[in-house]
C-alpha cells in the first residue's frame with residue numbers, strides 16, 4: 001500500500017471517529033516514544049514536538065492538542081525537548097521512524113530542522129509548523145499561529161495609549177527587550193511594537209537610558225533574550241538598573257512575553273520598586289498564571305492573550321483536512337516567507353488582557369478558574 005493510500009485509509013478511519021460513527025480509541029502513546037503498531041490501525045499517528053515543559057503555555061498547548069486528536073481517533077506521540085535543539089531533532093527523528101501521517105512541530109530553533117524534515121518529506125509525512133515558523137526548508141507544508149506582528153503592535157499601542165504619548169506626554173524612560181534570537185516569532189513581536197514606538201524614541205518622548213534601543217527593526221536580536229529565559233531577563237534588567245539608573249526611575253518596560261516579564265518584575269522588586277507607587281508599566285504575552293497574578297497585584301500592566309485552545313482546534317482541523325485530502329484552510333499566503341517559500345498560514349487573533357478584563361476574558365472563557373487566580 002502506498003503512503004498516499006495509507007493516508008486516505010487512515011483519514012477515513014480518523015474522520016469516522018471524528019463524526020462519532022465508531023468507538024473512540026482509548027489507546028495512548030506515551031511521551032517516550034509511542035506505540036509503533038498503532039499508527040495505521042487507528043486514525044493514524046500524529047507526532048507532536050513541543051519546545052519545553054518549563055513554560056506554562058507549551059504544557060497547555062500540548063495537552064489540548066493531544067486530547068483533541070485522541071478524541072478524533074488519532075494516535076499521538078507528544079514530546080517536549082527541554083529547549084534543547086538536538087533533543088528536539090532526535091525526538092522528531094524517532095517520530096519519523098514510527099511513520100506518522102502528520103508531524104506538528106513547535107520548533108526551538110526555527111533554522112535547525114531542514115535536514116530532519118527532508119527525511120519526513122521522503123516518507124510523505126505532512127509537516128505543520130505550530131506557533132513558530134520553520135525556516136530554510138521547502139518541507140514544511142502549513143503554519144498555524146497567532147498574528148505575531150499584531151501581538152507586538154498591541155504591546156506598543158498599549159504603551160502609547162496608557163502613557164498619553166499621542167497627546168504629547170513625556171519624556172518617559174523606556175527599557176525594551178526582545179525574545180529569543182532563534183525564534184522566528186521574536187522578530188515579528190519586536191517589529192510590531194517598534195513600528196509603533198520608534199517615532200517616540202526618535203522624538204525624545206521615550207528615552208532609553210541603557211542605550212539598548214535597536215536602530216532598526218532588523219537589529220532586534222541585539223536585545224534578544226536567548227531561550228526566552230526569565231533568569232537571563234532578570235539579570236539583564238538588574239544590570240540596566242544598576243548601570244544606567246542612579247536616582248532616575250524606569251517608567252516603562254517593553255517585554256515581549258510573560259516569561260521575560262517575570263524576570264523583569266523580579267529585578268524591579270529587587271531594586272526597590274513598589275506597586276502603585278513607582279512601579280513601571282510592564283507588558284507581556286501569554287497570560288501565564290503567575291503573570292495574571294502579577295497583573296492583579298499591580299506588577300504587570302497587560303498581557304497579550306493567545307487562547308492556545310483555539311490554536312489547537314485549528315491545527316486539529318488542519319490534520320483532519322490533510323488526512324481527508326481536502327484543501328487545508330488558511331487565511332494568509334503572503335506574510336510567512338521561510339526563505340525558501342511562503343508557507344500557507346492560518347493566523348488567529350490575539351487579545352489584550354489587563355487587570356480589568358481578567359475575569360471577562362480569562363475566567364468567563366474557562367481558560368482559568370476564578371479560584372486558580374485567587375478571585
Ligand code: BGC
Pocket residue numbers: 055057131132183185186228257258259285286306
Ligand atoms: C511564543 C510565545 C512564547 C515564547 C516563549 C513564542 O514563540 O509565540 O507565546 O511566549 O515563544 O516560549
